[in-house]
Amino acid sequence: MGFIDWAFVNAIWSVPVTAQGAQTQACRALNGTGACWAVVTEKHRFILFGTYPYEEHWRPAVCVALFIGLYIVSAMRRFWRPALALVWLATLALIGVLMWGGVFGLSYVPQERWGGLVITLILATFGIALAFPLSILVALGRRSRMPAIKTLCILYVELIRGVPLISLLFMASVMFPLFLPEGMNIDKLLRAQIAIILFAAAYLAEVVRAGLQAL
Structure with missing residues (x-):
């Protein structure tokens, strides 16, 4: 019952908020014996929307709903038709319009202000979609009879798989610009x-x- 006690029984769900901000003494007093969910309730908008303008939070919220809708529709075999690709393109275009704005009376929001859940879904969606064609080329390269291509593909796969994603993101965000x-x-x-x-x-x-090898 340790987890139940920590997550629910001894947890702090809210803290008083004054002009000086949230009073977190109750959370500190827990000393690890209970979860401080008050942080989530207090910062839920930042977690979901990042630094996106407060009055425009409805826009990334709609984008998240659109992404979830796309995922659900794409998971149903009866919708696996060429028209689904057009639906994806149209929805992604709509998401871009909502996030950037600057048209249809929407205020412009620079990309630097994006954050939270919607940016995670954007990166994940485009990441998987664009990684798949590259993965096919690499897989074929690993099965190639040309030593140079096979070696390069093996080095790429083993090197990338041996590094945590957070390290790659850190290098891309912080280290790469230095060069x-x-x-x-x-x-x-x-x-x-x-x-x-x-x-x-x-x-x-x-x-x-592995799939090609099983054929």
Whole structure:
């Protein structure tokens, strides 16, 4: 019952909020004997929406709902038709309009203000979608009879799979810009997206290779 006691019985669900901010003394007094869910309730908007403008939170909320709808529809075999690709493209375009704004009376929100759950779904969706074609090429490369190509593919897969994703994201966000020429900058979101694509492709390549090997 230790987990139940920590997560529910001894947990703090809310704390008083004054002009000076949330009073977290009760959470500190727990000293690890209970969860402080008050942090989640207090910061839930930041967790879900990041630094996106407060009055525009409905826009990323709608985007999250659209993503979930796409996932549900795509999981149903009866919708596996060419039209589904058009639905994806149209919905992704709508998500882009909602997130950026600047049209249809929506205020413009720079990409630097994006965050929270919606950015996770964006990175995950594009990461898996773009990693799959790369994984097929890598899987075929690992089965190639050309030593140079096979060696390169093996090194790529083993190197990427041996590094945690958080390390790749750190290198893409912090370390990589240090090696760029002065004045040159690559969008931070794009760097993170490329890191996720490379990471996912290495794992998917092994899945594809195993499938090809079983034929």
